Amino acid sequence: MNITFIGAARMVTGSCFYIQTKEANLLIDCGFFQGSKENEEQNANSFSFDPSGIHYLLLTHAHLDHSGLIPKLVKDGFKGKILATNATVELCRIMLMDSAYIQERDAEWDNKKRGWAGKPLLTPLYTADEAADSLDYFQGIEYGTIEEIGNGIKVRFQDAGHILGSAIVELWVNEDASGEKKLVFSGDLGQKNIPVVNDPTPIEEGDYVFIESTYANRRHKGINETTEELRQAVTESLERGGNISIPAFAVGRTQNILYLLKKLSIGGKLDHLRVFVDSPMAIRATRITLNHPECLDDETLELIREGKFSGSNLSLEFTEAVEASMELNKIKRGAIIISASGMCNAGRIRHHLKHNLWRPECSVIFVGFQAYGTLGRKIVEGASMVKLFGEEIAVKAKIYTIGGLSAHADQEGLMDWLNKFKRKPRRIFVIHGEEETALGFVDAIKKQLNTDTCAPLRMEVVTI
Numbered sequence: 361m362n363i364t365f366i367g368a369a370r371m372v373t374g375s376c377f378y379i380q381t382k383e384a385n386l387l388i389d390c391g392f393f394q395g396s397k398e399n400e401e402q403n404a405n406s407f408s409f410d411p412s413g414i415h416y417l418l419l420t421h422a423h424l425d426h427s428g429l430i431p432k433l434v435k436d437g438f439k440g441k442i443l444a445t446n447a448t449v450e451l452c453r454i455m456l457m458d459s460a461y462i463q464e465r466d467a468e469w470d471n472k473k474r475g476w477a478g479k480p481l482l483t484p485l486y487t488a489d490e491a492a493d494s495l496d497y498f499q500g501i502e503y504g505t506i507e508e509i510g511n512g513i514k515v516r517f518q519d520a521g522h523i524l525g526s527a528i529v530e531l532w533v534n535e536d537a538s539g540e541k542k543l544v545f546s547g548d549l550g551q552k553n554i555p556v557v558n559d560p561t562p563i564e565e566g567d568y569v570f571i572e573s574t575y576a577n578r579r580h581k582g583i584n585e586t587t588e589e590l591r592q593a594v595t596e597s598l599e600r601g602g603n604i605s606i607p608a609f610a611v612g613r614t615q616n617i618l619y620l621l622k623k624l625s626i627g628g629k630l631d632h633l634r635v636f637v638d639s640p641m642a643i644r645a646t647r648i649t650l651n652h653p654e655c656l657d658d659e660t661l662e663l664i665r666e667g668k669f670s671g672s673n674l675s676l677e678f679t680e681a682v683e684a685s686m687e688l689n690k691i692k693r694g695a696i697i698i699s700a701s702g703m704c705n706a707g708r709i710r711h712h713l714k715h716n717l718w719r720p721e722c723s724v725i726f727v728g729f730q731a732y733g734t735l736g737r738k739i740v741e742g743a744s745m746v747k748l749f750g751e752e753i754a755v756k757a758k759i760y761t762i763g764g765l766s767a768h769a770d771q772e773g774l775m776d777w778l779n780k781f782k783r784k785p786r787r788i789f790v791i792h793g794e795e796e797t798a799l800g801f802v803d804a805i806k807k808q809l810n811t812d813t814c815a816p817l818r819m820e821v822v823t824i
């Protein structure tokens with residue numbers, strides 16, 4: 361079989377791997393390229409394969425860098441099946457629809473300007489109707505069951521502990537006399553001991569392993585130290601008398617931060633918190649989270665069962681309407697605003713940054729990965745001035761980065777997971793990491809595990 365590394369090869373975003381066996385064509389993920397402008401422009405390019413020739417798309421999880429191009433895939437002719445865990449199917453329903461609204465709005469905005477300039481108008485990458493069409497192709501499956509999908513292929517999804525519904529994909533391919541080969545795609549692998557979701561499932565067998573490397577060059581602090589870091593940042597910031605903005609993906613990080621803030625306030629370590637979750641999608645995602653106990657860890661289930669999520673000295677408000685979101689701009693102190701997008705490249709967080717970033721008494725707490733080229737990355741790397749809505753905004757607020765809350769395993773976590781394979785894989789492919797990080801991880805794996813390992817280039821074709 362041939363495998364083409366279409367995206368997330370020496371880069372983090374654009375996750376998509378094309379597998380051609382003798383009998384079937386499969387995709388693992390079909391995600392957005394995100395970050396710099398050049399990256400995002402690639403989303404409009406036509407696919408390098410024929411979408412109508414794909415039989416199955418196996419989706420590891422709902423994040424848009426893995427799922428964002430699915431409506432375009434369907435629009436361009438895909439007629440196969442999209443397999444994902446039940447929670448991922450539910451999350452995609454809200455995330456792909458939201459993504460479509462953003463595409464439509466962006467196209468409308470661009471076309472207004474193009475109209476003035478007499479340029480030809482653009483059509484959105486996909487519309488809400490097209491996103492809704494693509495949802496018909498989804499089929500939910502349970503964690504842990506082996507599905508025979510035909511054409512000599514079996515598949516099983518295991519909990520990757522990254523976000524709700526996230527999966528490691530195990531794929532058995534039997535295409536010729538050379539016997540069955542097992543491929544393992546790690547998907548995005550979570551950190552151990554992070555609240556809300558389970559720890560990543562160890563996999564013991566695999567011939568070819570495809571492992572993510574987002575944070576393969578880091579070492580995260582432990583959860584206790586991280587919780588203390590968050591407590592300190594919040595206490596310090598509130599004492600300075602401003603607001604705290606926390607950019608966070610609506611799915612995953614938002615629920616983690618809420619969980620920790622609640623826990624800190626129940627434990628009496630933080631008092632009188634006024635928390636706003638300013639994202640319509642986060643509200644729906646939180647609801648879906650509570651509907652999927654199979655994805656939640658024991659500690660979270662216990663908190664939910666005891667009803668402690670309500671009844672601490674923390675006031676929590678979800679703002680859905682645009683007007684309610686704008687009202688938040690009038691609050692000058694004491695508000696903790698959690699809002700998307702996590703990398704500050706879109707969404708309501710940009711308004712909150714415009715109102716708070718230039719005020720030295722305010723803070724921004726980053727808790728997730730900031731891809732190269734995004735506004736979040738610029739702020740984290742110390743930019744003194746940024747552009748928001750065409751205006752220059754000074755960065756005077758205090759910037760905190762709390763890496764320990766990351767949804768991605770660090771080098772030790774990734775290596776631990778690889779160490780669980782009982783037999784050495786024939787080959788390990790390092791994917792989903794920036795070039796330097798991926799290459800560094802290749803060296804680390806070779807040194808520690810003495811296994812044939814590489815970081816494929818984009819569009820590289822490997823025959824196995």
Ligand SMILES: [Zn+2]
Nearest residue numbers: 421423522548
């Ligand atoms: Zn992810």
Ligand SMILES: [Zn+2]
Nearest residue numbers: 423425426548
């Ligand atoms: Zn990812």
